[in-house]
Amino acid sequence: MARFKNIIFMLLAISPLFGEGQVTQIKDLDFFIRQGLNSSPVLNDYKNRQISNRIDSLRWRAGYRPQLTASSAGTYAPVIKGYGYDQALTNGQSLEALLTLNYTLVGKDRINQQLEQTKIHRDSLNFAATWSVLDLKKNITDQYLNTYASQEQMVFNATVYELLKKEELILKKLTRANTYKQSEYLTFLVTLQQQQLAWKQAEMQFKNDYSLLNYLCGLTDTVVNKIKVPEMAASAAVNHEFFTTRYKLDSLKTENDKRGVSLNYRPKASVYVNGGYNSSFLLQPYRNFGTSAGFMVSIPIYDGHQKAMQVRQLNIQQESGAAYKAFFARQQQQQLDLLQQQIRENENLYPQINEQIRFAKSLMEVDSQLLRTGDLRIADYIIAINNYLAAKNLLRQTHINGFKLINQFNYWNR
Numbered sequence: 001m002a003r004f005k006n007i008i009f010m011l012l013a014i015s016p017l018f019g020e021g022q023v024t025q026i027k028d029l030d031f032f033i034r035q036g037l038n039s040s041p042v043l044n045d046y047k048n049r050q051i052s053n054r055i056d057s058l059r060w061r062a063g064y065r066p067q068l069t070a071s072s073a074g075t076y077a078p079v080i081k082g083y084g085y086d087q088a089l090t091n092g093q094s095l096e097a098l099l100t101l102n103y104t105l106v107g108k109d110r111i112n113q114q115l116e117q118t119k120i121h122r123d124s125l126n127f128a129a130t131w132s133v134l135d136l137k138k139n140i141t142d143q144y145l146n147t148y149a150s151q152e153q154m155v156f157n158a159t160v161y162e163l164l165k166k167e168e169l170i171l172k173k174l175t176r177a178n179t180y181k182q183s184e185y186l187t188f189l190v191t192l193q194q195q196q197l198a199w200k201q202a203e204m205q206f207k208n209d210y211s212l213l214n215y216l217c218g219l220t221d222t223v224v225n226k227i228k229v230p231e232m233a234a235s236a237a238v239n240h241e242f243f244t245t246r247y248k249l250d251s252l253k254t255e256n257d258k259r260g261v262s263l264n265y266r267p268k269a270s271v272y273v274n275g276g277y278n279s280s281f282l283l284q285p286y287r288n289f290g291t292s293a294g295f296m297v298s299i300p301i302y303d304g305h306q307k308a309m310q311v312r313q314l315n316i317q318q319e320s321g322a323a324y325k326a327f328f329a330r331q332q333q334q335q336l337d338l339l340q341q342q343i344r345e346n347e348n349l350y351p352q353i354n355e356q357i358r359f360a361k362s363l364m365e366v367d368s369q370l371l372r373t374g375d376l377r378i379a380d381y382i383i384a385i386n387n388y389l390a391a392k393n394l395l396r397q398t399h400i401n402g403f404k405l406i407n408q409f410n411y412w413n414r
Helices: 002-018 029-039 041-063 108-176 182-217 245-264 306-373 378-412
Strands: 067-076 093-105 268-279 289-298
Touching: 029 108, 029 182, 041 108, 108 182, 108 245, 108 306, 108 378, 182 378, 245 306, 306 378
Parallel strands: none
Antiparallel strands: 067 093, 093 268, 268 289
């Protein structure tokens, strides 16, 4: 019955923090991740970039199709009292109104090169968007763990305060019965007040961490809710190709750029045909409707070896990318090995910490009984309480640290 009353007291003590009518509403990690992904402007920006990339692809395809242009030009060069432009050059006046159809002759290799360039750009945007999702999930998870740790600290401090408050009532009676000195009772009262302050500070920290979690997820809700214990486990080993994808894409882009340089030095040809009205109004202007056709060919001959220089630059760029990729792969594997080692060492701490908590709790319970009979100094009881608090805090910190290590491992294990 006493234990039930203690639980009721603790719930009543912390319930104002969560808001009226909100005590039963418990949110989990998946809720905050969904909210963060839905409200992220960065992810929306990548989505718009992907749409823009598709539009760019349609634009260059349209650019290789026949282009129809309407143009018009007119001139008038008067000769006044013998002064004016030479009419042999200007014809005095002219009018041109034409429809011109231009078509650039593009080979299959150039089209394939442009298609590959568009595909690489699309894959780069997809990779960047996926990476942003991973970063956002990791950051939200880290903050969720901080908030959960603050919540656990707050609840634990409230529980300890309730325990000390109950002991204080007993000690007050024993002090009045001259079982303990007034100075000893005051010493315990200071400890009780310190624990109450620690509880209030834990409440403030939980509110701050919860607000930061909402801020990170784009939530404007001011109501503080309880959050669930995170469910996390280290992911299985994979081939670790995700993060090196950026180097593969850079290499593909460089190869495509080299093909583009080579294609730029091939002959280029285009044809045109136009029709309309072109007249100087000097002779039968009503008959100056007509048409014309032509072509243009451009053949690069010598440019001072610029092609070889561009290819050399791209080769150097590719060599640098390969070195970065090899270095990153080694660092990633070292990071994963270190995290696995830290996860194992963290898990090995649990038996020792639980054993320490068991002894500290047993000692505190024994001291509590001795305290009621006046066979224990209050200072010794305070020491036992502090030992129990330290052990419980160590367990909580180890638990949260394990979650954070798993979060980092799952992030890099891709």
